[in-house]
Amino acid sequence: MEKEHVELDVSCSNGEVSPSEISKIVQQSDLVLGDVQEVFCRVKTRCPNIFYLACGFIVDVVEQSVTYVVSTGGRLYPESKDTLQALHQRGAGLYIASGDSMKNLSRLSRCIGVPIDGVFDIASTFDKERIVKDLKKQYDKVIMVGDGMNDMLALRSADIGILTVQQGDSRPSRLQESADVVVGNISEVVRFADEAISS
Known part of the structure; x- marks a missing residue:
């Protein structure tokens, strides 16, 4: 190596x-x-x-x-592009914070329409938490959507932490408890964004 x-x-x-x-x-x-x-x-x-x-x-x-x-x-969830487009139309800032490399994430950002300057690569659990806290200084409401244990601190730090279980496997109870909401389909995020905008 x-x-x-x-x-x-x-x-x-x-x-x-x-x-x-x-x-x-x-x-x-x-x-x-x-x-x-x-x-x-x-x-x-x-x-x-x-x-x-x-x-x-x-x-x-x-x-x-x-x-x-x-x-x-x-693979991307089939509803990902439409969901992100709907959020963008509502004026939401879109970001990616992932443990993955920029090589993979730049391809993903182009595919789903997230500006490359909103992509944070090789983000640890603690990095994701810090990113959410930094975004809370810029925005009235921050929604964090995650699916894994390395999202737990960021889910807790967000105004609304959304855990997606669309991938189909079971998620640990500690992770589920760290989220405000658990959704079975990524498209459900739009409803929570609408509620956050109207409150």
């Missing part, structure tokens, strides 16, 4: 940990680039026609080891 100059960052953790600390653990492990390639290939095989593909590691800082190589691939 070091030979290939692969840069690492932290997108989700249960405490403060630096990228340099993670890099050191990864470099000292027996992990090779082929492990990452194998995981990518498995995701591509099982999930054809995906919009994005990302890879990461689960690192046990206490044990100083890489316990898993993980990869995700995903």
Whole structure:
């Protein structure tokens, strides 16, 4: 990994940990680039026609080891573009804060119509919370829409935290409790935006 100059960052953790600390653990492990390639290939095989593909590691800082190589691939919800267009028509500022890389997020932003200067890449749980708090200084109301544990602090910090469960798998109760609202379809966000505008 070091030979290939692969840069690492932290997108989700249960405490403060630096990228340099993670890099050191990864470099000292027996992990090779082929492990990452194998995981990518498995995701591509099982999930054809995906919009994005990302890879990461689960690192046990206490044990100083890489316990898993993980990869995700995903598709946009079918209603995403229409939902964001409806929010834009209402004058909403649209932003993306994600643990993903700018390479994937720039493609996503073009596809769904979010200006690139409103895209925050490699955002950790704490970064997302800070971004929401900063946006609250600029806007009367901030709605945060998320779907994962790394969105929990940002959901709590928003005026309205919306957890989407449209992806179909179960979400931990801690995450559900951090949201003001749980929706089964991303298009439901428009109704909550309308309510926020009228209040």
